[in-house]
Amino acid sequence: MTINITAKEMNEVLTTLFSKYGFSSEKAKLLAHVHTENTLHGVNSHGINRVPFFIEQLLRGLVRKDAEAEKEEGFGSIERWDGNLGSGVLNAIKCTKRAIGMAKENGMGLVALRNTNHWMRAGYYGWMAAEQNCIGMMFTNTEPNMPAWGGKESRLGNNPLVIAIPRKKGHIVLDMAMTQFSFGKINEYQLSGAQLPYDGGFDAHGNLTKNPEDILKTKSGLPIGYWKGSALSIVLDMLATLLSGGRSTYKLGLEEHEYGVSQIFMCIDPTTFHQSNIQEQLLEEIITYTKDITPTRPDGKTYYPGEKSLSNKIENEKNGMQVSEEIWNRVINLLNN
Amino acid sequence: MTINITAKEMNEVLTTLFSKYGFSSEKAKLLAHVHTENTLHGVNSHGINRVPFFIEQLLRGLVRKDAEAEKEEGFGSIERWDGNLGSGVLNAIKCTKRAIGMAKENGMGLVALRNTNHWMRAGYYGWMAAEQNCIGMMFTNTEPNMPAWGGKESRLGNNPLVIAIPRKKGHIVLDMAMTQFSFGKINEYQLSGAQLPYDGGFDAHGNLTKNPEDILKTKSGLPIGYWKGSALSIVLDMLATLLSGGRSTYKLGLEEHEYGVSQIFMCIDPTTFHQSNIQEQLLEEIITYTKDITPTRPDGKTYYPGEKSLSNKIENEKNGMQVSEEIWNRVINLLNN
Numbered sequence: 106m107t108i109n110i111t112a113k114e115m116n117e118v119l120t121t122l123f124s125k126y127g128f129s130s131e132k133a134k135l136l137a138h139v140h141t142e143n144t145l146h147g148v149n150s151h152g153i154n155r156v157p158f159f160i161e162q163l164l165r166g167l168v169r170k171d172a173e174a175e176k177e178e179g180f181g182s183i184e185r186w187d188g189n190l191g192s193g194v195l196n197a198i199k200c201t202k203r204a205i206g207m208a209k210e211n212g213m214g215l216v217a218l219r220n221t222n223h224w225m226r227a228g229y230y231g232w233m234a235a236e237q238n239c240i241g242m243m244f245t246n247t248e249p250n251m252p253a254w255g256g257k258e259s260r261l262g263n264n265p266l267v268i269a270i271p272r273k274k275g276h277i278v279l280d281m282a283m284t285q286f287s288f289g290k291i292n293e294y295q296l297s298g299a300q301l302p303y304d305g306g307f308d309a310h311g312n313l314t315k316n317p318e319d320i321l322k323t324k325s326g327l328p329i330g331y332w333k334g335s336a337l338s339i340v341l342d343m344l345a346t347l348l349s350g351g352r353s354t355y356k357l358g359l360e361e362h363e364y365g366v367s368q369i370f371m372c373i374d375p376t377t378f379h380q381s382n383i384q385e386q387l388l389e390e391i392i393t394y395t396k397d398i399t400p401t402r403p404d405g406k407t408y409y410p411g412e413k414s415l416s417n418k419i420e421n422e423k424n425g426m427q428v429s430e431e432i433w434n435r436v437i438n439l440l441n442n
Numbered sequence: 443m444t445i446n447i448t449a450k451e452m453n454e455v456l457t458t459l460f461s462k463y464g465f466s467s468e469k470a471k472l473l474a475h476v477h478t479e480n481t482l483h484g485v486n487s488h489g490i491n492r493v494p495f496f497i498e499q500l501l502r503g504l505v506r507k508d509a510e511a512e513k514e515e516g517f518g519s520i521e522r523w524d525g526n527l528g529s530g531v532l533n534a535i536k537c538t539k540r541a542i543g544m545a546k547e548n549g550m551g552l553v554a555l556r557n558t559n560h561w562m563r564a565g566y567y568g569w570m571a572a573e574q575n576c577i578g579m580m581f582t583n584t585e586p587n588m589p590a591w592g593g594k595e596s597r598l599g600n601n602p603l604v605i606a607i608p609r610k611k612g613h614i615v616l617d618m619a620m621t622q623f624s625f626g627k628i629n630e631y632q633l634s635g636a637q638l639p640y641d642g643g644f645d646a647h648g649n650l651t652k653n654p655e656d657i658l659k660t661k662s663g664l665p666i667g668y669w670k671g672s673a674l675s676i677v678l679d680m681l682a683t684l685l686s687g688g689r690s691t692y693k694l695g696l697e698e699h700e701y702g703v704s705q706i707f708m709c710i711d712p713t714t715f716h717q718s719n720i721q722e723q724l725l726e727e728i729i730t731y732t733k734d735i736t737p738t739r740p741d742g743k744t745y746y747p748g749e750k751s752l753s754n755k756i757e758n759e760k761n762g763m764q765v766s767e768e769i770w771n772r773v774i775n776l777l778n779n
Binding site for chain 2: 183260270335344346378390397
């Protein structure tokens with residue numbers, strides 16, 4: 106069962122909620138904005154749905170409400186920050202801002218952040234960079250949830266990766282985890298009693314399967330491109346760990362709960378170059394070329410990365426967001442108890 | 443039919459060949475070294491096998507033997523270079539060196555290169571960065587050879603991506619194209635009369651298939667992770683095109699032959715940070731964790747990215763390289779005619 110909630114209502118409820126749980130007025134507003142924005146973009150799983158779990162992590166002491174990311178050291182265009190186990194969202198916003206600032210000053214900047222927490226929807230930080238006319242590339246490591254290719258047990262994180270490119274008519278934002286389907290999506294298929302359209306993970310015998318229930322039991326998602334996504338996940342974890350001096354997926358897997366992850370925020374300012382005025386034209390050419398096709402299904406079409414996310418936002422701003430009634434009630438209960 | 447060739451012999455033959463076709467002694471040596479090194483690493487398709495085609499491109503005037511990459515403009519940590527349609531290998535080496543130099547000076551550096559040519563094996567430049575203790579990330583765009591997800595015609599390049607991380611016991615080097623199988627690999631399956639182990643492309647009806655012959659006919663490879671690799675390919679093309687001001691996959695597809703591609707070379711120096719001395723230990727932890735598994739096949743194991751490439755090199759340095767007799771004869775004929 107879903108109910109319809111407007112962005113204004115969600116924002117107000119969440120601002121009050123985060124204030125109640127001890128965040129300053131400014132931080133509560135920002136957190137509420139991000140969770141609402143993520144839901145507006147159609148990513149309920151990392152918007153409103155994640156709020157009760159975030160409060161649990163706060164109450165467990167795994168997220169520290171008074172902590173902030175701080176710069177530890179830097180050399181030219183790269184810096185290392187410590188998240189001090191603060192809110193993953195607030196830390197990620199601070200580090201994205203810093204990477205944007207470095208890009209404006211010096212063409213490019215990279216912030217490696219350790220000891221931070223779940224940043225919710227990765228794409229948020231890509232949109233943020235693009236809004237400032239910057240290219241953004243961000244990724245995070247996670248607890249292990251997919252096997253390295255050739256092995257049975259989960260040893261790799263699905264390590265979401267964002268690549269954003271600014272565009273006046275709608276930013277290009279790739280936001281993808283290394284698993285073929287997110288566990289949120291697999292859950293949805295299970296709830297609706299449907300099989301996945303493609304293999305999405307492994308069953309208890311280590312065989313590839315389209316059955317959502319089997320995958321939810323093993324917690325073994327399929328890496329995109331089999332051995333290729335497995336390898337990409339390994340190198341993203343290595344980069345985040347080495348550059349931040351933080352915890353790897355291996356270390357995250359030693360704990361009961363996922364906290365203290367490692368992340369990378371990189372921004373590039375492309376406007377510095379000659380001919381940056383034809384950037385829009387070059388992007389349009391590429392987009393038009395990929396759309397000018399015979400669709401594989403009669404009613405099909407191709408999308409550029411970020412296109413659906415933007416149309417979700419426009420739609421949801423107009424008509425309100427469809428939110429799980431159960432989740433919304435849990436949020437309201439947290440507010441009233 | 444294959445014959446056994448030593449690295450020394452290949453290097454000498456190729457140095458003479460490239461000199462004969464007008465490269466200076468120094469450049470001929472470097473080109474011979476790269477093609478030999480690529481073959482030593484087991485990537486014949488972008489080593490010795492590619493030599494006759496490279497000479498053809500030279501004779502067509504698509505590769506200019508006297509041209510060199512030149513810096514056009516720069517701002518802080520990012521620079522734009524023009525390859526002047528010179529050798530893709532020589533241009534890529536020059537730009538990798540420059541990105542390494544920028545990383546040493548300033549933590550990080552990015553070179554965007556336009557009007558260049560096929561760089562042969564992408565991994566070469568990753569190994570090169572890692573040898574200088576730098577993290578390397580490089581990618582190139584290509585002519586269209588896979589469909590955007592949801593469409594039938596090829597509109598995306600397989601845009602190889604390299605991510606390299608230095609490690610004393612053997613560098614970590616991810617070297618992957620955005621297609622599930624390279625066309626070289628699909629060719630091998632066809633020649634041996636075997637089906638691919640997983641879907642690897644589309645047949646004439648737009649259906650996924652394991653049949654190598656069908657895929658070679660349509661020239662429609664499968665993007666890794668279906669819609670995800672499709673999206674990743676789009677953003678890599680956009681980044682290479684925008685930052686270099688060069689040609690996109692769309693533009694490359696307008697020509698009969700692929701030339702004048704756009705590439706990105708990015709290097710990061712991780713040794714600048716505190717605790718960089720424990721880098722090796724962090725990498726070992728991650729590698730050990732991914733190898734400490736129950737294999738999916740009784741004789742199976744997991745590999746870190748770059749592991750097989752390194753063991754190929756060690757093996758081939760010891761025992762010589764297995765090279766297609768037909769290809770070798772073509773190279774010798776080019777030398778003697």
